[in-house]
Amino acid sequence: MARTPAAEKSADRSTGRRRSGRPGHDADSVLRVAARVFNERGYDGTSMEDLARALGVTKSAIYHHVTGKAELLRRSLEVAMDALFAVTREDAATTGPAIDRLEHVMRGSVRVLVEELPHVTLLLRVRGNTEVEKRALERRRRFDHLIADLVREGVVDGDIRSDVDPAIASRLLFGMVNSIVEWYKPDRGLGTQEVADALAHIAFEGMRSHRT
């Protein structure tokens, strides 16, 4: 089990400070690579060998940084959920008309989704087989309820059309948001703003053009 030269190395942390000890990966760089590989091959389809190869180290070296495969998944899902819930606690998400709060959460979700693409992608593919996944799904459900409540409020306010079931509408809405992970490529020139604008346009005004 030899180390291969073509391997992803850990960039120095944000601070230029060098650490003591033998240089190499730390827990964060392992997590970052793991999330990427999990997305490429699927969590179950990724072996610790696959991870080790992507890291340029042997399998056993990974266990120096994390307790096991499940912890890598857990930490990745936590990063994603923490970022999403942070959006729902921002001022613009808690004050003002419901429809504006909804738009803020939508746009914030797009931002988080782009910034933490690998982690959020992983989150959206979780099926709930293990205990770790069940906990993540639980949190996701709370997030979804929050969205559905906003839509319901918007209908009561008269800002959102009442001829579509809020439960269905909120699901379709965030189905559209979440689908971004399926095609968004960070290095394609397309920015968060453009995606969020297109999303908000379609979601609130629709695609049909109303000629004057």
Added chain:
Amino acid sequence: MARTPAAEKSADRSTGRRRSGRPGHDADSVLRVAARVFNERGYDGTSMEDLARALGVTKSAIYHHVTGKAELLRRSLEVAMDALFAVTREDAATTGPAIDRLEHVMRGSVRVLVEELPHVTLLLRVRGNTEVEKRALERRRRFDHLIADLVREGVVDGDIRSDVDPAIASRLLFGMVNSIVEWYKPDRGLGTQEVADALAHIAFEGMRSHRT
């Protein structure tokens, strides 16, 4: 490895004709169960043992009906893609204004998605690691291009607003459609029609209510 009593048995085929030989599963009933279990645990997360347990037979019995795990996936994905492409060949999908053809394909996709839920769900989770998955992704890409073309045509016709990039719009649109597999439950009273109507409403007219 004993057979358990609580097992899903093959219903007789559409024709009441009894087959000769020992009663039990056939290739179709195995495929149906496999697709369901693949969705519950993920393809990679599903062992042939898991399948055998769900079928109420031993692992080796499965190989009497199919050549292996990969064939089960291949056949499931083919069912899904065949059904989706069938929609694009219907009259209403090939004649008339682009925006109407687009709506027809959207509604048809919802119908297929509900009718072949397990197979389509599996299709939408494919990552392209094996050769079988790569072929399915190739077909999906052709389908997506077809949609994008319809949106572009609709813009040219003046029926679809031109202030959103057709490439982004078509992706968001079918992201919304495809997200249905994440929450739709056939036994919940919610029909294809209601979902398709809500979808068409949001997609074309948007969620905002325009008071008179």
Added chain:
DNA sequence: CTGGTGAACGAACGATCGGTAGGTCACCCA
């Protein structure tokens, strides 16, 4: 140049993976 520290090493573990070989069982029809 030495001791502390952090990272990575080779070798192996028990379990489980997808798949195979060859015989057995249960049903229908003649």
Added chain:
DNA sequence: TGGGTGACCTACCGATCGTTCGTTCACCAG
């Protein structure tokens, strides 16, 4: 009543899985 047929069984294979063990390596501060 006995073929023919289709479904299923037990027993096992080599490979790979996630994980653990004890040791070794590379760097920095003193």
